[in-house]
Amino acid sequence: MKNVLLKHRSIRKYRSTPIPEEVLHECLEAAARASTCGNMQLYSLVVTRDEELRRQLAPCHFNQPMVSEAPCVVTVCADVHRFTMWCEQREADPAYDNFAWFLNAATDALLAAQNLCIAAEAHGLGICYLGTTIYTAGDIARILELPKGVIPLTTIVLGYPAETPELTDRLPLEAVVHYEKYRDYTAAEIDELWAEREESPLTKRLLEENGLPNLARIFTERRYVRKDNLAISASYLALLREKGFFNN
């Protein structure tokens, strides 16, 4: 148990071996046992195994090979549609077409997603979350035919690993944990928290490859550029409106 949580690494190379039906089922059952807002289960998990469909999804994830190579791609969606349908069929007046319910549904969806991943890893499967999902959420919604009230949040690639990567480094625990209240960082503390990572051989290699003077600039100039961040913000907000999460 502890080992499963402490030894997570994202897997980016997969064997094509299919996931046995009962293993997948157990992982999905684990997802459905996660905490959920008022027991409303405001999420849907779209499990795509069809090769042609995975090929259609691949460009939404910048054609990362794992999307077509791994046997299973799970698109994790906030979903108020199902609950709203039920309310309407009972002549109750649902009011879940607003931002608060995007937050509730997103929370439900992500807790379920993490349960799915942990169950999968306990079964010897590898997983990788695809952050690209929010970049291209509109395209994904079209391919998967998501109705109003349903919006993609993240994607999980699932399958048997064809690599055994090293454990990724993390910031020291005191970087992310605050006791009692939020204790703001001094400049010296920030330096100290990132020191080990900045001095690592991996960082040195990245700086050489990118011709940049420090790791932070690899993030801001190569990986997550202002122009892209603003475009993603605008397109996701537009999709939230289109999917009916902004009738505030």
Next chain:
Amino acid sequence: MKNVLLKHRSIRKYRSTPIPEEVLHECLEAAARASTCGNMQLYSLVVTRDEELRRQLAPCHFNQPMVSEAPCVVTVCADVHRFTMWCEQREADPAYDNFAWFLNAATDALLAAQNLCIAAEAHGLGICYLGTTIYTAGDIARILELPKGVIPLTTIVLGYPAETPELTDRLPLEAVVHYEKYRDYTAAEIDELWAEREESPLTKRLLEENGLPNLARIFTERRYVRKDNLAISASYLALLREKGFFNN
């Protein structure tokens, strides 16, 4: 492992027994091993054990007794502040003050939160997520002194259980899982998915207590009322702006 995931129940009554330091530490370590966007760890966990501070937080959670009774309250926050500070100290130009980065940070935060909960349950602790966090996020932010770039998403109450509730029912798995694409529900399918719950003794008792004709109307007229949903949406969006997540 499987048992931990499949046997989760939210605990609402706690013993006051403190959580041993090393147990809490292991749970926080597990949180920090969760998948994170670009290994940026865009979240903070504010661990509040001080009694007076928990008493201050209690009204933000509608004075549910568990907030002051349980020995530990963890406020789970999306946090781009720490990463932004680092970038600024390295003369990199951070652009994380926008909605896309709220989404990335919220995803990081919630995956870490769920790891924390699973680790806690594996240690025999009980947990409960408090959805009230988004209702009163502004007050929580003031009490915990959250800077710009940091916003509360959910709260976890943590401690040794003083109750052993039954496993909560869930919708049949086919309600939340779609294969290949999203397969929209027929009215008959919606009826079927909710049938067992609607016929349960618990539902019958709730209907009597509330004087309402069906379970859906308990949700729409008692638990999550339109007026409140809209007010929460407005206040959380205002806080997102105040905390600098809307410079799109």
